[in-house]
Amino acid sequence: MRLDTLKSHEDKITQIVSETLRDTFKTYFDIDIGKFQNQDQTGNLADGVVCKTVFKNGTASGAVFVSFERPFLQIVSGMIYPPEAANTQESFHSCASEIANIVSNRVKTYLNDQGYSLKMGIPSIEETAEEDDDDINISFSVKEKKLFVDIIFKEHAPKTAA
Amino acid sequence: MDADNxxxxxxxxxxxxxxxxxVDDNMMMTTMSKDMLEKIGFGVVDVARSGSEGLARVQEAKEEGGVYDVVFLDWHMPDMSGFEVLRQCREDTGLHKMAIVMVTAENQKRSISEAMKTGATAYTVKPASRADLEIAIDTVIKWQEGLTA
Structure with missing residues (x-):
């Protein structure tokens, strides 16, 4: 089985992302995250941290962007690290990367269950989240702070022999 | 910190x-895991922030005559994957009593099966709670008891 379009799997992917984030925040921080809202807004926040995880094989590629408001990362970082280490770029990035890593793995597993053999990269911190006509945008509210998950995925035409 | 604090x-x-x-490249995970394992009762909990550093620490401990009882190992790391660390450890007969618990977001059935066939003692999918780690440690203890029986 393959995807017709990423959008045609929006409900299932949204469910997977939502469940994964709920489970992650409950387990690690004992925080209940708010209901998601689908919206056509990518997670390019004025003062945010964007974490990108790429996955690809020979004929398909995609990425999961998880974007956090900086005050949100200050809250979770403060729950993990001692005060002298909590309010640093490294601590923010480590929290963002780990949450992105868990979400991205779940999305990759779903796509591979549809018949792909995608390999996933290591999450990296980026300037912005990319946009695409067929992308999926999901937003969450955590302690009144925002978190966005944006997913893009493309199949490429196979190369034809000359 | 975690839900069960x-x-x-x-x-x-x-x-x-x-x-x-x-062994995990993510600082949040090493901080949380060390804290949880100390609360569970481990006498010593060391940390390595990459696959190659993890492998070096394991070898170093072996050469000093104090093989780790258990290694908690992430899968996806930039320099050397946890799977490669697992594979190399299992090729070393001097480490046959060292338990290896995969603690990873990698949750594909094929990957879990591959890790277990390669010699992982237990496999825990992130996010791992303290209860999840205790279940894995229970499996480790039974496995080590089986080795000495």
Whole structure:
């Protein structure tokens, strides 16, 4: 089985992302995250941290962007690290990367269950989240702070022999 | 920190003489895991922030005559994957009593099966709670008891 379009799997992917984030925040921080809202807004926040995880094989590629408001990362970082280490770029990035890593793995597993053999990269911190006509945008509210998950995925035409 | 943030050690097994190594490239995970494992009762919990550093720490400990009792190992790391660390450890007969618990977001059935066939003692999918780690440690203890029986 393959995807017709990423959008045609929006409900299932949204469910997977939502469940994964709920489970992650409950387990690690004992925080209940708010209901998601689908919206056509990518997670390019004025003062945010964007974490990108790429996955690809020979004929398909995609990425999961998880974007956090900086005050949100200050809250979770403060729950993990001692005060002298909590309010640093490294601590923010480590929290963002780990949450992105868990979400991205779940999305990759779903796509591979549809018949792909995608390999996933290591999450990296980026300037912005990319946009695409067929992308999926999901937003969450955590302690009144925002978190966005944006997913893009493309199949490429196979190369034809000359 | 985690949902179960009890500071009391109510785990059934005495781990005060046991040494653990956490191998994960993510600082949040090494911080949380070390804290949880110390609360569970491990006497020593060391940390390595990459696959190659983890492998070096394991070899170093072996050469000093103090093989780690258990290694908690992430899968996806930039320099050397946890799977490669697992594979190399299992090729070393001097480490046959060292338990290896995969603690990873990698949750594909094929990957879990591959890790177990390669010699992982237990497999825990992130996000891993303290209860999840205790279940894995229970499996480790039974496995180590089986080796000495």
């Amino acid at each position: 009890s500071t009391e050690n109510d785990f059934d097994h005495d781990l005060s003489e046991k040494r653990a190594l956490v």
